[in-house]
Amino acid sequence: MMEKDKKVALIDMGTNTFHLLITQIQEGSEPNDLVRIKEPVKLGEGGISHGEIAPAAYARALQTLKGFKSLIDQHGAEEVKAMATSAVRNAANGPDLIQDIAAETGITVEIIDGDLEAELIYYGVKSALEIGFEKSLLMDIGGGSVEFIICDDHQVFWKQSFEIGAQRLLDKFFITDPLEEHAIEALKLYLQEQLTPLAEAVARCKPTVLIGSSGTFDTLCDIDSKRKGLDREQDCCPEADLPLADFYEIYEDILRKNRSERLAIPGMLEMRVDMIVMAIILIDFVLENYSINKIRVSAYALKEGMLYRMLNQEHK
Known part of the structure; x- marks a missing residue:
């Protein structure tokens, strides 16, 4: 079981929408959501059918993760878990995006399979x-x-x-x-x-x-x-x-x-x-x-x- 009494941030980097959930875990009570937002990044727009993330979508993704990082820091989340799905796992430049996110925000993103x-x-x-x-x-x-x-x-x-x-x-x-x-x-x-x-x-x-x-x-x-x-x-x-x-x-x-x-x-x-x-x-x-x-x-x-x-x- 994970450690209790802490704030965690969860990021879902979907193909259309990026989601951020920051929640407080407390022993003996339900998680208390502090932040629950979604951003229309449209990561697949202009490139998904060609096996790549288009430059404009790539830039939107980086900008959105920087915004998420700012919120995570504001709320003092001790643990961050980020996952990327279809658009990233099938894009030739998906690994590059993950590297750039890590370099510019410090967030490690896991590319998950279906x-x-x-x-x-x-x-x-x-x-x-x-x-x-x-x-x-x-x-x-x-x-x-x-x-x-x-x-x-x-x-x-x-x-x-x-x-x-x-x-x-x-x-x-x-x-x-x-x-x-x-x-x-x-x-x-x-x-x-x-x-x-x-x-x-x-x-x-x-x-x-x-x-x-x-x-x-x-x-x-x-x-x-x-x-x-x-x-x-x-x-x-x-x-x-x-x-x-x-x-x-x-x-x-x-x-x-x-x-x-x-x-x-x-x-x-x-x-x-x-x-x-x-x-x-x-x-x-x-x-x-x-x-x-x-x-x-x-x-x-x-x-x-x-x-x-x-x-x-x-x-x-």
């Missing part, structure tokens, strides 16, 4: 909600990769990371805006090819619930809440339900609109305004093909999974 990413997402979701005894399919849509985990509250039955994140799909399929029907069908055929291992695992394990992890799913819940005249406080309640009928109303609305119209949707975030098109088609594909009729949403994901693993070292 298997560990999926495991940490599972622990993050467990921190947000009770999965229960029924088998669920966890889904985390990143900019570079998408993680799927079939599990219940006690164990993981199957997990895999697929390099079909929303930025990669944008680069490949987002030719017109709004997207034309033939492009949507081409995307779904591509997903069918890429997700064959998932289809086989679903057929074996038969999950009945989709649990969406953070990111796009948070934005969909925010849009749904705004449509109902409600305000959603993720920090107060890290779990939400997204009724299927509501999802499909939002789905149809988003697919009809161009970028400026999507941006005007209450609850939409600028950093997701394009990627969400790819993401909702992916969600629809999963619902349609795997006979799942319920969506739950976890506001927690990888960084909370990092914290869970730090607090429960036996799960390493």
Whole structure:
């Protein structure tokens, strides 16, 4: 077990968004979050489909980590844990970025593989909600990769990371805006090819619930809440339900609109305004093909999974 009564900083360098969580660990009580922020770094923009981090994205990453380091120092965090995912692990200049971050901020970043990413997402979701005894399919849509985990509250039955994140799909399929029907069908055929291992695992394990992890799913819940005249406080309640009928109303609305119209949707975030098109088609594909009729949403994901693993070292 890790040492208690200390402040820790957790950094998730995602392909689209960088997250920083600074929390205070105290013996006998729940962690007390001091800082919880996300920055739209868009690390995969302009280069992910070519196996590199583009210069502008590289510069944004360094600048963001410098800002994170300033906050970490302000709060006096004694331990810093940083992880990088799909964009960095697949980029030829990913190791250079990690070296530059270390040189300019003193932060050591671990590049993790998709298997560990999926495991940490599972622990993050467990921190947000009770999965229960029924088998669920966890889904985390990143900019570079998408993680799927079939599990219940006690164990993981199957997990895999697929390099079909929303930025990669944008680069490949987002030719017109709004997207034309033939492009949507081409995307779904591509997903069918890429997700064959998932289809086989679903057929074996038969999950009945989709649990969406953070990111796009948070934005969909925010849009749904705004449509109902409600305000959603993720920090107060890290779990939400997204009724299927509501999802499909939002789905149809988003697919009809161009970028400026999507941006005007209450609850939409600028950093997701394009990627969400790819993401909702992916969600629809999963619902349609795997006979799942319920969506739950976890506001927690990888960084909370990092914290869970730090607090429960036996799960390493």
